[in-house]
Amino acid sequence: MPAQGGSVKKVAVTTVALSLMVSGAALGGVFSNGQSLLESRCAVCHPSSKAKVLKRTPAQWDGIVSNMMKKGAKLNAEEKKTLVKYLAENYKK
Numbered sequence: 758m759p760a761q762g763g764s765v766k767k768v769a770v771t772t773v774a775l776s777l778m779v780s781g782a783a784l785g786g787v788f789s790n791g792q793s794l795l796e797s798r799c800a801v802c803h804p805s806s807k808a809k810v811l812k813r814t815p816a817q818w819d820g821i822v823s824n825m826m827k828k829g830a831k832l833n834a835e836e837k838k839t840l841v842k843y844l845a846e847n848y849k850k
Contacts, residue, residue: 791843794836808844815845
């Protein structure tokens, strides 16, 4: 019987590991789009409407986001790229 108990434990551990991987992937996707980044990260310091009324070029948005990051906005390089792309496509000059 020990072999069966070991098999059950392996299945349980594998199931938990797979569940955590799927959950992690799902959570990683929470901020995978620019709109959610704007609403969650930018709105920490100011209303997202502040950015939505601006019309800027991609280079200008990149500079604005870089400046906000220097002031404490929490974005990694990939999130910054995603946010700048979203802003440039939706609030363009």
